[in-house]
Amino acid sequence: MKEILDAIQSQTATADDFAALPLPESYRAITVHKDEAEMFTGLNSRDKDPRKSIHLDDVPLPELGPGEALVAVMASSVNYNSVWTSIFEPVSTFNFLERYGRLSDLSKRHDLPYHIIGSDLAGVVLRTGPGVNSWKPGDEVVAHCLSVELESSDGHNDTMLDPEQRIWGFETNFGGLAEIALVKSNQLMPKPDHLSWEEAAAPGLVNSTAYRQLVSRNGAGMKQGDNVLIWGASGGLGSYATQFALAGGANPICVVSSEQKADICRSMGAEAIIDRSAEGYKFWKDETTQDPKEWKRFGKRIREFTGGEDIDIVFEHPGRETFGASVYVTRKGGTITTCASTSGYMHEYDNRYLWMSLKRIIGSHFANYREAWEANRLIAKGKIHPTLSKVYSLEETGQAAYDVHRNLHQGKVGVLALAPEEGLGVRDHEKRAQHIDAINRFRNV
Numbered sequence: 001m002k003e004i005l006d007a008i009q010s011q012t013a014t015a016d017d018f019a020a021l022p023l024p025e026s027y028r029a030i031t032v033h034k035d036e037a038e039m040f041t042g043l044n045s046r047d048k049d050p051r052k053s054i055h056l057d058d059v060p061l062p063e064l065g066p067g068e069a070l071v072a073v074m075a076s077s078v079n080y081n082s083v084w085t086s087i088f089e090p091v092s093t094f095n096f097l098e099r100y101g102r103l104s105d106l107s108k109r110h111d112l113p114y115h116i117i118g119s120d121l122a123g124v125v126l127r128t129g130p131g132v133n134s135w136k137p138g139d140e141v142v143a144h145c146l147s148v149e150l151e152s153s154d155g156h157n158d159t160m161l162d163p164e165q166r167i168w169g170f171e172t173n174f175g176g177l178a179e180i181a182l183v184k185s186n187q188l189m190p191k192p193d194h195l196s197w198e199e200a201a202a203p204g205l206v207n208s209t210a211y212r213q214l215v216s217r218n219g220a221g222m223k224q225g226d227n228v229l230i231w232g233a234s235g236g237l238g239s240y241a242t243q244f245a246l247a248g249g250a251n252p253i254c255v256v257s258s259e260q261k262a263d264i265c266r267s268m269g270a271e272a273i274i275d276r277s278a279e280g281y282k283f284w285k286d287e288t289t290q291d292p293k294e295w296k297r298f299g300k301r302i303r304e305f306t307g308g309e310d311i312d313i314v315f316e317h318p319g320r321e322t323f324g325a326s327v328y329v330t331r332k333g334g335t336i337t338t339c340a341s342t343s344g345y346m347h348e349y350d351n352r353y354l355w356m357s358l359k360r361i362i363g364s365h366f367a368n369y370r371e372a373w374e375a376n377r378l379i380a381k382g383k384i385h386p387t388l389s390k391v392y393s394l395e396e397t398g399q400a401a402y403d404v405h406r407n408l409h410q411g412k413v414g415v416l417a418l419a420p421e422e423g424l425g426v427r428d429h430e431k432r433a434q435h436i437d438a439i440n441r442f443r444n445v
């Protein structure tokens, strides 16, 4: 591994140099264990502690198949899907690995008693499998997390619609929270050269998801002037949705839960900010009863910011707790676009406010190949910036996932894999200097 790291750090090693490097038989990886899938049974979600289920193991290097690449991972990031995996909710991800394993001889590799998790990476290609021509050893890359087989016409127009669509490192094995990862080569994209490894690894999953959900015609198709309600506006998804709204000439109405998070949104350029904790919204009177008066109080607050206008697009992901309010505050003909249900997936809303006002609910999930590429291009061009706050070592991944689970973090939390320290891997220092304040906006807040 040292030789691999030395070659990467030299910034001068050639494709031939990388191809000639021997690969290790095993590597260090963050895993959850199949025989621990019931360890939290009976506990509340909040009390399920990722630090207990997340392990750092030595694992054997997987066999490289056609159309695939092995990548030396310099850095990765924590996504909420790794929190779900680590608390075995809503289902154990070993179910996904078993199902994938039944597909083919090659996919059997994924069905193991351990799951190497993680759906982001920045690193360097080590080897490519048969049929890979666009990428070669030594290429500096990031990887998006869409894994598709593409054998069915269902996915040929929009790759997210492939019947064998999976999220790499969540519904497949050999994810990015590791020193080496296995990806399909179509997941690879050029690493933005003005960013360090950990900065480049941070946006991938959430940036692509926010792009499809908010900007793409497959999602809400945001346009200039739209009032966009963004829940968790300084969180993983929200910190990119806020940037897309501002960069696209829309008017973000940012919801956060502390003054500190409000300040971050202000520093991104948002003006309309609602602190849901300070203003004490209580959309549910009890476990089963919502309070429409609270929806109305929330809507009035939004109108104060917009000069009386209602919301064109709601960027939804908290789910059960907020969905009733989200449907209510949307304008006639407006759109609620949802990609998650962090607080519960059985949503309740008053359907009269949907059909009588001709509103639409759009389900959105990650991003297709093209959308992921377009989202990464915006990062590479310095139009959208990473929102990395804190960086942990691979050993500390359990704590990093705990922070995200307990909403103790800001923006994105990074993890160093092979990178020995932060700040390495930058190639274009001039471009970096142009954007340095935006790149550092979330650091250590």
Ligand SMILES: C/C=C/C(=O)SCCNC(=O)CCNC(=O)[C@H](O)C(C)(C)COP(=O)(O)OP(=O)(O)OC[C@H]1O[C@@H](n2cnc3c(N)ncnc32)[C@H](O)[C@@H]1OP(=O)(O)O
Pocket: 080, 081, 084, 089, 090, 091, 145, 167, 205, 209, 339, 340, 366
């Ligand atoms: C990029 C990052 C993303 C995120 O972070 S997202 C957040 C994390 N993700 C999640 O929380 C989602 C986790 N996944 C799940 O909870 C489950 O994954 C799903 C609920 C999404 C799906 O459940 P399942 O049981 O895997 O799928 P079924 O479609 O219910 O399939 C079970 C059986 O039901 C059959 N079936 C499906 N649709 C129908 C239908 N319309 N009529 C009759 N049967 C149906 C299937 O074929 C299959 O059958 P057979 O077991 O025999 O193969």
Ligand SMILES: NC(=O)C1=CN([C@@H]2O[C@H](COP(=O)(O)OP(=O)(O)OC[C@H]3O[C@@H](n4cnc5c(N)ncnc54)[C@H](OP(=O)(O)O)[C@@H]3O)[C@@H](O)[C@H]2O)C=CC1
Pocket: 079, 080, 081, 084, 205, 206, 209, 231, 232, 233, 234, 235, 236, 237, 238, 255, 256, 257, 258, 261, 276, 317, 318, 321, 322, 339, 340, 341, 342, 343, 364, 365, 366, 367, 404, 407, 411
């Ligand atoms: N389908 C897909 O493709 C994707 C789905 N997801 C899912 O989206 C969800 C969010 O992911 P991500 O943004 O990365 O997570 P983060 O935890 O980084 O951010 C979410 C933010 O939402 C806010 N929030 C959390 N709970 C509530 C609540 N009950 N009511 C109101 N606001 C709440 C919090 O902000 P604050 O406290 O400041 O209000 C929090 O910071 C997860 O469930 C994740 O699995 C994520 C990416 C892709």
